[in-house]
Amino acid sequence: MEKITSLADLKRIKEQVQSKIKLREQSASAEKLVQIRVGMATCGIASGAKETMSFLIEETEHQAIDAVITQTGCMGYCYAEPTVEVTLPGRQPVIFGHVNRERAREIIDRYIIKGELIDGMIPVNFKTIDE
Amino acid sequence: MSDYNMQILICGGTGCKASESEEIRNVFNDLLGEYLLEDEVQVVTTGCFGFCEKGPIIKVLPDNTFYVHVTPADVDEIIREHLVKGRQVERLLYRDPHSHEVIHDSKGMDFYKKQIRIALRNCGFIDPENIEEYIARDGYLALGRCLSEMTPEGVIDEIKKSGLRGRGGAGFPTGLKWEITSRSVADQKYVVCNADEGDPGAFMDRSILEGDPHSVIEAMTICGYCIGADKGLVYIRAEYPLAIQRLKVALDQARAYGLLGRNILGSTFGFDIELRYGAGAFVCGEETALIHSMEGSRGEPTVKPPFPAESGYLGKPTNVNNVETFANIPVIINKGAAWFSAIGTEKSKGTKVFALAGKINNVGLIEVPMGTTLREVVFDIGGGIKGGKKFKSVQTGGPSGGMLTTASLDTPIDYENLQAAGTMMGSGGMIVMDEDDCMVAIAKYYLEFTLEESCGKCTPCRIGNKRLFEILEKITAGNGKEEDIDKLRMLSHVIKDASLCGLGQSSPNPVLSTLAHFEDEYLAHIKQGRCPAGKCKALLKYVVVEDKCTGCTLCFRTCPVGAITGERRAPHFIDQALCIKCGICFEKCKFDAIELA
Ligand SMILES: Cc1cc2nc3c(=O)[nH]c(=O)nc-3n(C[C@H](O)[C@H](O)[C@H](O)COP(=O)(O)O)c2cc1C
Numbered sequence: 001m002e003k004i005t006s007l008a009d010l011k012r013i014k015e016q017v018q019s020k021i022k023l024r025e026q027s028a029s030a031e032k033l034v035q036i037r038v039g040m041a042t043c044g045i046a047s048g049a050k051e052t053m054s055f056l057i058e059e060t061e062h063q064a065i066d067a068v069i070t071q072t073g074c075m076g077y078c079y080a081e082p083t084v085e086v087t088l089p090g091r092q093p094v095i096f097g098h099v100n101r102e103r104a105r106e107i108i109d110r111y112i113i114k115g116e117l118i119d120g121m122i123p124v125n126f127k128t129i130d131e
Numbered sequence: 132m133s134d135y136n137m138q139i140l141i142c143g144g145t146g147c148k149a150s151e152s153e154e155i156r157n158v159f160n161d162l163l164g165e166y167l168l169e170d171e172v173q174v175v176t177t178g179c180f181g182f183c184e185k186g187p188i189i190k191v192l193p194d195n196t197f198y199v200h201v202t203p204a205d206v207d208e209i210i211r212e213h214l215v216k217g218r219q220v221e222r223l224l225y226r227d228p229h230s231h232e233v234i235h236d237s238k239g240m241d242f243y244k245k246q247i248r249i250a251l252r253n254c255g256f257i258d259p260e261n262i263e264e265y266i267a268r269d270g271y272l273a274l275g276r277c278l279s280e281m282t283p284e285g286v287i288d289e290i291k292k293s294g295l296r297g298r299g300g301a302g303f304p305t306g307l308k309w310e311i312t313s314r315s316v317a318d319q320k321y322v323v324c325n326a327d328e329g330d331p332g333a334f335m336d337r338s339i340l341e342g343d344p345h346s347v348i349e350a351m352t353i354c355g356y357c358i359g360a361d362k363g364l365v366y367i368r369a370e371y372p373l374a375i376q377r378l379k380v381a382l383d384q385a386r387a388y389g390l391l392g393r394n395i396l397g398s399t400f401g402f403d404i405e406l407r408y409g410a411g412a413f414v415c416g417e418e419t420a421l422i423h424s425m426e427g428s429r430g431e432p433t434v435k436p437p438f439p440a441e442s443g444y445l446g447k448p449t450n451v452n453n454v455e456t457f458a459n460i461p462v463i464i465n466k467g468a469a470w471f472s473a474i475g476t477e478k479s480k481g482t483k484v485f486a487l488a489g490k491i492n493n494v495g496l497i498e499v500p501m502g503t504t505l506r507e508v509v510f511d512i513g514g515g516i517k518g519g520k521k522f523k524s525v526q527t528g529g530p531s532g533g534m535l536t537t538a539s540l541d542t543p544i545d546y547e548n549l550q551a552a553g554t555m556m557g558s559g560g561m562i563v564m565d566e567d568d569c570m571v572a573i574a575k576y577y578l579e580f581t582l583e584e585s586c587g588k589c590t591p592c593r594i595g596n597k598r599l600f601e602i603l604e605k606i607t608a609g610n611g612k613e614e615d616i617d618k619l620r621m622l623s624h625v626i627k628d629a630s631l632c633g634l635g636q637s638s639p640n641p642v643l644s645t646l647a648h649f650e651d652e653y654l655a656h657i658k659q660g661r662c663p664a665g666k667c668k669a670l671l672k673y674v675v676v677e678d679k680c681t682g683c684t685l686c687f688r689t690c691p692v693g694a695i696t697g698e699r700r701a702p703h704f705i706d707q708a709l710c711i712k713c714g715i716c717f718e719k720c721k722f723d724a725i726e727l728a
């Protein structure tokens with residue numbers, strides 16, 4: 001990794017990263033690209049987030065779904081761990097709670113493949129600093 | 132993709148469920164069938180919207196219409212008007228409590244969101260092990276601006292203007308602390324991040340470090356620039372292995388990108404950070420004890436002054452701040468002090484993260500603007516009390532804090548108001564209690580914790596707390612005397628006055644606070660030998676109701692200590708001397724023939 005040596009450099013890298021994300025979202029396969037984030041803080045992991053994450057990776061691969069699956073920190077919904085956020089192309093992110101293997105399968109089969117909403121989605125109940 | 136044109140989201144949070152949200156869903160399903168709309172409209176139950184007071188709540192997609200206080204009888208009108216004709220049902224829309232205007236548009240739909248995430252802005256959004264995701268969300272931009280566009284004084288001024296106060300407990304103004312440390316003259320200074328987080332039930336700092344470690348690294352570096360330090364230390368408890376690992380990964384990445392090390396971002400300023408592990412002693416969260424622990428000495432507090440800002444780690448000027456305090460810094464620089472200070476109350480600016488726990492439906496991590504009321508936290512965001520029980524109190528400030536009762540439900544939460552109510556902000560633990568919690572037992576629980584954690588240096592703290600604990604034990608065992616109440620009060624004040632550090636000075640707070648609000652419960656234990664909440668085992672008495680007992684012998688067979696005797700088909704008897712009050716017979720009896728006397 002080349003070091004960032006000035007503020008301008010930092011801003012350039014920021015734009016590069018952002019456009020990398022955009023590019024991914026607008027690429028030829030983007031229509032199908034699904035982004036999945038699994039809450040992997042201590043609370044999530046203790047409730048089985050690791051198993052959920054590996055299952056999501058296996059199952060999306062198995063079903064040939066074009067998905068980027070990453071880990072993230074605590075979303076704050078500790079009562080509903082493991083929590084998973086799914087962003088379908090062109091749609092608002094949706095958060096699901098209590099995602100064990102069965103729920104993960106339901107999310108893939110119903111939400112990701114068919115675009116139907118599923119019971120138990122968690123509404124975003126906070127504002128961000130950009131609002 | 133899905134064939135549905137519209138979706139009805141029905142809040143299935145516990146609060147809304149209690150007020151008929153399930154029935155509403157059923158009516159929707161039935162009527163949608165009658166209107167032949169079931170293939171076009173999908174009905175889904177969601178988790179809690181955090182606006183339970185206005186429940187049951189329904190949201191219609193894609194137009195984002197938000198209906199409040201919906202009843203099953205309203206469903207037909209929603210379908211006829213809204214779904215069929217595309218006209219909102221005006222009377223069910225939310226009305227702004229101040230302007231009384233009805234909220235129609237989807238843009239104004241944030242009114243139900245009581246939280247603002249500043250310190251938690253990246254938690255749950257970015258991959259904490261990928262610095263690029265942090266950079267993509269303005270990460271290190273604040274540091275870049277400070278180093279190339281602002282003087283250290285300018286940065287300190289901005290922090291001072293923002294009104295940010297320490298989130299570690301005491302609420303000292305952060306800008307002022309940085310200014311004091313910056314004025315100390317020395318060949319070496321240090322920035323220390325206090326990640327000891329010892330309050331039972333608190334996990335705010337852990338979550339920030341696990342979800343967004345770079346925000347703390349960036350802020351510590353900015354602090355170093357301001358006070359003239361080139362070295363930072365994070366004091367973190369070894370019981371936080373995941374937070375430690377994420378911090379390590381983040382530090383390595385920051386170094387690789389040149390964001391730590393020499394000549395950061397082309398400036399002459401250099402900074403690096405090391406980790407120091409704590410063994411998990413509560414007192415080591417106190418800043419002087421923390422510093423001694425880092426130096427390899429016993430983690431015991433020492434007298435202030437000298438404050439760490441003058442003489443801290445290795446005798447050098449040291450700026451100690453809490454994790455959450457640091458996490459706010461980059462946002463203040465990026466969005467400006469005015470933006471930050473517009474949030475909150477007169478003397479408490481910004482937000483506070485709370486770890487909401489106890490008898491509450493939505494246990495979790497929340498971040499609310501200062502000035503939010505306890506009622507909003509408990510009944511909206513927290514979704515109310517578990518199992519429909521009655522709210523009794525909220526404990527804040529951990530072992531140093533006290534109880535807030537129904538009387539405080541509408542008090543805006545900020546440093547001053549909490550103090551006036553006899554507790555404190557603390558680091559952010561918030562434990563909710565219901566009618567089944569015994570306040571004497573709660574006070575005893577916290578004292579037991581303090582007893583374990585006292586470093587033992589001061590007699591009032593070491594021995595006084597032990598005596599306090601013994602009196603509470605006596606009371607919960609049913610052996611209390613009326614004069615014990617005065618003794619508790621007197622001893623508490625002595626301990627507060629004569630202890631060296633914050634631990635001892637605040638350790639009697641749970642006792643004083645429960646005494647102030649729930650003296651009647653103490654008296655019930657002492658005078659009537661009764662625990663109103665039914666929690667103190669020694670005061671419980673399980674007895675057989677002879678009329679109801681069929682002599683089935685089930686209790687006789689399940690009692691683990693053989694305290695129950697009796698013939699088949701004849702009333703049984705519990706020997707109180709043998710009974711260990713485990714309650715198994717009470718649970719097992721099919722005829723409600725065992726009572727709690
Ligand atoms: C017994 C005791 C325990 C403390 N524990 C912590 C802690 O776990 N985390 C923390 O940040 N501050 C803790 N503090 C407060 C620190 O002494 C210090 O005030 C704080 O770290 C300063 O940072 P701030 O100004 O950013 O809040 C504790 C204080 C006392 C008396």
Ligand code: SF4
Binds near residue numbers: 431585590593634
């Ligand atoms: S008050 Fe208690 S914890 Fe604090 S220094 Fe004295 S003995 Fe130690």
